[in-house]
Amino acid sequence: MDDLTAVREFEADVAPLTGDARFAARARLRRAIVREGRPGDLSRRLMLRVAVVGTATAAVAGGAVVAGRHHGDGGADGSRMGTLSAAELLHKAAARSRADSAGTPIPRDDQYVYTKMFITRTYVKGGKRRTWTDESWMSVDGSKPSRRQEYGKVHRDPPLGKHQVMWPPTEYAELAQWPTEPDELLQRLRMGKGGDDRMAFVNAVQFFVVPRAMPPGLEAATFEAVALIPGVRTDREAVDALGRQGVAVSYPTFDFAFLFDTKTYAYLGLNVDGGTGEMVDGRMRLRDRYHELRARQETGVVDRIGQRP
Template identity: 35%
Template sequence: MSAADPRRPEQCERAEAEEGALLLPAPAAAGLDPDTHRLLKRHFLDEIADGTPAPYPTAVPRRRLMTVLAPAAGVCLLLVVVAAGLRALNTAAGNQAEPPASPAAVRLLGRIALGADAAPAGAVRDDQYAYVKVTGHATALDGDTGATEPTNESGELWTSVDGSGRTLTRDRGGDRWDDAPGPGSLSSPTYRFLEALPTEPDALLARIRRESDPQYGPAVDSTVGVDQGAFVTIGELLRSGTAPPVTAAALYRSAALIPGVITVRDAVDATGRHGVAVARAHNGERIEWIFDEKTLRLLGERTVLLEDGAWGEAGTVVESIAFTADGISDRAGETPPEGRPAG
């Protein structure tokens, strides 16, 4: 432990134990786990990298969920080294306002990614549809009166695997058919698009940053910024449908590279299920991805206000969604027989 670190060894161990309470038991095998090794390797190789990202803006837009639906001492020392290395890299890149992802978030996302890697992929045909069913709510704000009211964001979505078929959204308003998404994109992903994304975390995050920049970058005077934009984009890709396991794993590992990512000990999805969350706070609100503590399956997402404002008081959940089923269907409008309950 460096002289600059005021914590005594027992304090370090206690802090590590508290973070470890968020996670599953550590693997039985000795040595570095794959995700810690990957992060150390990344820091070593990228330490000399030079970047010039845009200044970090200061606001996040409100979005509607159905809009997305439609188109020990030794261990402690290791974590201090990893965090310090990532902090140095982050500072060199110009993002001095944000610390790196917390050690607890890095470890949790690493274990979630390992679980995704272990999931069976199965054969998926081009003429099939990725299916997802959600329940949830958002908050609408009347610009004239300043009044807020909840909106129902529950529904089902069928998206063509190869993008050649039209997209079907089913909610309380009935069925709505949208144009075929085509090859797919970050904002309108298909199964094949997700399948073709890079699986190396650094390369994947670089692509997400590059392709998200026109939407969240300074060129469009966005107040979101590249880090929050990347976190939002990864969340949207994860919940857009049934992502191939290898892609989902890569997305989780990429999220662990984003500055400011943390964990939340207890979060509740729209159906009342409790879980542990991976989160990022920005401009007075926090986006949380909620996972089952035992299975580490993605349960849902919510946005919580951290400050009083036009949308409500601090602590208000202004958006919440729960995934209740997903799978691959032979035809749009049919619930897949292999569709599993989410969570």
């Protein structure tokens, strides 16, 4: 069976994919081909990984796939955020990000980005709840091995250039070349002329899925770029994995969202719905659907793996 046939047969035992899911799958494959630079040399493992991630519309980790639709209605709840539009909220979040990062020293190439993430997952059937505290140490310039946790499992990543395609990049020096002007950044997130706003939103989320050191102004510019996307909306009844009250910002039909603090506008994490997936006879089967909350607890730059800020 060829790779594209395997991808098409993902649908065989699940509900038909939405247009957004198909779009995201194509976007993932297109990014991989662009980054690889040799379309004919893409491995089966990479192609299937890209297709599954695209179908999930966010990320795959340990067989988990994200799918579905977000149902926030954007209604006011009487709080100070009740009168803010999604774009206004994102601009305030950008201002908070710039304030928090002011004066932060530029990391050295030989250092590591430390990230601590708390994750809760509640399964739709039965209400079972699982939690993880993931810590990661990512090489700033990608020249050293990194140690990354996903749902409690430790991954020892080789230096960049020796593992699979990753986009957006994680190397600090490469990200430092990205524009911090919102209009220019939005075009980069759209992947040029062939992309659109849905692709831009997916790529903006990817900045926060895999730990990385963000150069000054890039995180803030990402929020401002998302603010330029028509149709982004808010859900003012969101709560993060640590129980903090927040407001979620999402794109219609995508079931993942940025979450911001209701009082400080600080970025808190991501909320997603999904399910575990597995390949059976070349086909993707989805089961055990869940609601997942991902809270960013701490970030910093350290000198060695195992060290904390």
